[in-house]
Amino acid sequence: MVQQGKGSSIESKVQNVTPTLPHLVDLSAKCTLIKQLTSEILQKAEKNQNFSSDPSTDGIKSQLASSFIQLRSLNRKSNLEKNSGKFATQEAKLAMDKIHLQLQDLNYMKNYLQREIRKCRSFRSIYQKVPLLSEEEFLKNASDELTAQLPKGATKRQQQHHRMLQRLNHEKEERLRLQEVLHNKLKRKMELGDSNLAKKSKIEQVHKEFETFLKEAIPLKKLLVTEEAEIKMETE
Secondary structure, three states: OHHHHHHHHHHHHHHOOOOOOHHHHHHHHHHHHHHHHHHHHHHHHHHOOOHHHOHHHHHHHHHHHHHHHHHHHHHHHHHHHHHHHHHHHHHHHHHHHHHHHHHHHHHHHHHHHHHHHHHHHHOOOHHHHOOOOOHHHHHHHOOHHHHOOOOOOOOHHHHHHHHHHHHHHHHHHHHHHHHHHHHHHHHHHHHHHHHHHHHHHHHHHHHHHHHHHHHHHHHHHHHHHHHHHHHHHHHO
């Protein structure tokens, strides 16, 4: 009994639903008209046994036949509208799927860019490993051109970036200058080394010549010693 009550309540709710689409409104109205005409025919058939030969019912019969023809036409139109609605729904679904894919692509690109931004922010450049002078020493030793600040209106981050570039440029200039000084010192060292080698070679050559002279002078020395001894003997 409870199930029957529920079924009847559902049917009544379905029957009480009012169509909103134009072709469904016409179809519902035509069904209602056919239902009314059928009820009239049944009532007259119950009252009059010669109903089929009664000429007064011809109008109702023709109206009922015409209503069935119109009902078939409306049903055909309803099916066409249904197919058109399905096609429009499919197109809308395809468009929505396309937009959904585009949204997924945008989300993927967004996540990719966020990862790249995090990588860039956590990236440690080689300039951060370069030993620099302190900012006080930089301001003390650098030229005015390198210590000039940005115009007013620049943000603190821009000022810091500009100052870091100035310090790096100053470090570069100092290293190039010191490298040139070192190069000149090494060049002078090589020149002095070559000069010392030449002088050392010359001294060694003189030393060899002196030793050769001493060796060659030994017989002369012996001769002079002998003559000196003879002179002493003669004087005695």
